[in-house]
Amino acid sequence: MSSPDPQVRAARNISTRSAGRGPVVAVTGAASGVGDLLTRRLAASDEIKQVVAIDERRGEVSEAQWHILDVRDPAIAEKLRGVDVVVHLAVDLDLESDAAARTAYNVRGAQTVLTAAAAAGVHRVVLCTSAMVYGALPDNDIPLSEDAELRATAEATGVGDMLEIERLGRRAPRAHPGLQVTVVRPAVLVGGTDTALTRYFESPRLLVVAGSRPTWQFCHVEDLVSALEYAALEKVEGEFAVGCDGWLEQEEVEELSGIRRMELPSAVALGAAARLHRIGLTPSPAGDLAYTMHPWVVSVGRLHDAGWRPRWTNEEVLTALLEEVEGRHTVAGRRLGRKDATAAGAAGATVALLGTAALVRRVRRRRGL
Numbered sequence: 001m002s003s004p005d006p007q008v009r010a011a012r013n014i015s016t017r018s019a020g021r022g023p024v025v026a027v028t029g030a031a032s033g034v035g036d037l038l039t040r041r042l043a044a045s046d047e048i049k050q051v052v053a054i055d056e057r058r059g060e061v062s063e064a065q066w067h068i069l070d071v072r073d074p075a076i077a078e079k080l081r082g083v084d085v086v087v088h089l090a091v092d093l094d095l096e097s098d099a100a101a102r103t104a105y106n107v108r109g110a111q112t113v114l115t116a117a118a119a120a121g122v123h124r125v126v127l128c129t130s131a132m133v134y135g136a137l138p139d140n141d142i143p144l145s146e147d148a149e150l151r152a153t154a155e156a157t158g159v160g161d162m163l164e165i166e167r168l169g170r171r172a173p174r175a176h177p178g179l180q181v182t183v184v185r186p187a188v189l190v191g192g193t194d195t196a197l198t199r200y201f202e203s204p205r206l207l208v209v210a211g212s213r214p215t216w217q218f219c220h221v222e223d224l225v226s227a228l229e230y231a232a233l234e235k236v237e238g239e240f241a242v243g244c245d246g247w248l249e250q251e252e253v254e255e256l257s258g259i260r261r262m263e264l265p266s267a268v269a270l271g272a273a274a275r276l277h278r279i280g281l282t283p284s285p286a287g288d289l290a291y292t293m294h295p296w297v298v299s300v301g302r303l304h305d306a307g308w309r310p311r312w313t314n315e316e317v318l319t320a321l322l323e324e325v326e327g328r329h330t331v332a333g334r335r336l337g338r339k340d341a342t343a344a345g346a347a348g349a350t351v352a353l354l355g356t357a358a359l360v361r362r363v364r365r366r367r368g369l
């Protein structure tokens with residue numbers, strides 16, 4: 001095996017020299033996604049004494065101390081002995097997951113981590129939810145204050161789980177004096193993610209509900225990871241949002257993306273989305289549409305006050321998203337195969353809608369509906 005790069009050796013030497021200071025930070029869900037990126041960042045930081053990585057499989061960050069287990073296992077408490085801060089990122093947000101199983105995993109996982117952290121003497125847990133918990137409503141302020149009331153419902157993918165995780169987070173310090181909880185709420189997350197909101201940009205036309213006023217605020221995963229590092233180092237506390245400064249109106253999104261709109265009456269769009277989801281044709285419930293209809297952009301003032309700034313702008317993140325989803329084709333939240341995608345792309349929104357209707361009829365015939 002070749003010896004490490006000199007710069008890597010130097011970084012390790014600096015980390016060793018500074019091992020006496022800084023917190024010991026545990027990351028759940030550390031083997032993939034945001035958890036992997038944060039584990040790498042913390043392991044390279046001179047401000048972190050040690051990184052404890054927890055997941056159901058071992059990741060690639062050799063500098064971390066790995067524990068392989070399910071976060072719902074109460075044995076996690078023993079693995080958290082000596083840890084100062086836990087960043088909990090073991091959350092299932094897969095659109096294709098069974099909704100009941102996903103909720104059971106997410107809620108039980110957060111509950112177990114909070115209880116285990118308190119039992120192990122951890123003094124802070126960082127929870128990552130979403131700015132979607134504020135709700136997408138026509139009368140929302142633009143931007144919302146980070147202290148705004150959480151008016152979301154459980155009708156959109158994963159939002160009910162996030163609301164319950166936040167409820168557990170608010171309750172934990174009362175049940176476990178000495179335990180502090182920080183909540184991080186990213187805007188539309190982009191960078192290796194697959195959500196109903198990123199799939200919106202895979203469509204041949206951007207669905208716009210008549211009379212709505214969509215606004216878009218993005219958060220690149222790199223900015224989320226840097227904000228989570230701030231939280232782990234306790235440079236920012238409480239509940240705060242993370243995302244790009246400002247927002248984009250729907251017209252700006254269409255101009256930047258070059259994708260034309262398909263405008264539908266509200267009753268038609270919501271009714272079709274509900275029916276498609278009910279028969280299992282699309283993974284996204286009708287509640288997801290609200291986040292493409294109404295504003296839910298949030299101020300990131302608390303991070304700014306702490307000295308944090310996003311590296312990405314909304315325009316840059318949208319460009320990155322469009323590059324990432326290039327070649328993917330989605331209609332009504334459902335990924336299309338190459339043949340269907342070619343037809344939809346060539347004939348536009350009308351064919352896309354007819355194609356979706358045909359799929360509905362095919363499913364109904366198969367199920368005898």
